[in-house]
Amino acid sequence: MLGTSLDMSSAYHPQTDGQTEVTNRSLGNLLRCLVGDSIKTWDSKLPQAEFAYNHSLNRSLGYSPFQVVYGLLPRGPLDLSTLPDRTRIHGVADDFIDNIHNVHTQVVTNLESSSSKYKAIATADSQHRRVIFKPGNHVWAFLTKDRMPAHSYNKLKAKKIGHLTVLEQINDNAYRLQLPANINTSDVFNVRYLSCYAPPDPVPDSWSNPSNPGGPDATT
Known part of the structure; x- marks a missing residue:
């Protein structure tokens, strides 16, 4: 009603x-x-x-x-010290x-x-950062201390996991992610703990442009 x-x-x-x-x-x-x-x-x-x-x-x-x-x-x-108010019926x-x-x-x-x-x-x-993700997008997720299993939190342990796939946009602030099987926590994350996933830059092949075996000062 x-x-x-x-x-x-x-x-x-x-x-x-x-x-x-x-x-x-x-x-x-x-x-x-x-x-x-x-x-x-x-x-x-x-x-x-x-x-x-x-x-x-x-x-x-x-x-x-x-x-x-x-x-x-x-x-x-204080109302107990006054006469009943009949208008409150x-x-x-x-x-x-x-x-x-x-x-x-x-x-x-x-x-x-x-x-x-x-x-x-x-x-x-x-200073608010408005980011909208869609189902299928890949993201990084930050694991806070509350999400860590008991007695497993370590300051030096990696806390950003990814890349993860967005399964559902609950609203502009909450998203459901596809978590790995070894991560035992809620699969719903606030947008504050998510960031866009970008593939890492390829490592340059050291043999693609080999230097002079004799060194830069070598003479021919």
Whole structure:
């Protein structure tokens, strides 16, 4: 009814889901304030941090996460000290869905506005390398430490493998590759870890243009 979709990210590339990284950082800051010196009690404070984060107004969304997902803002501890608000009674399902769709529409507008502001002051986009591969293309793939089997990582070990064939373009950022049988890792790679494969230059034949056996200073 809400028209939601699942957006998958590629393996071993958490940077794909930047919003999750921002959420984890915010929760970490909340927990740091809640636990104080009792660091080992962080798990008991997690529900409080989660509720506080979802209840707070998000600057980019213009709404709280609770409003975006559920269409309403649940009562907090401070609401217990006031008289019940009779205007918060739920309506019919159609009205409820319409309200959430209106919230989502406004959230998209707010996010686009925030994104435009961030791009205007950020320099990361100017350094972004846009590369598109097609099925059948040959590429080099870089293996990060996370893809290495346990206790097999070595700084001096070759980490670029190829040439590999692109089997499928999942999207502009993720590709499925045909990996060798000895590589036991996910076959989906982020474009950041791929580069175009170019055949190596042929090694010149030292006998194709032999020098004077007597050397450059030899006389005839």
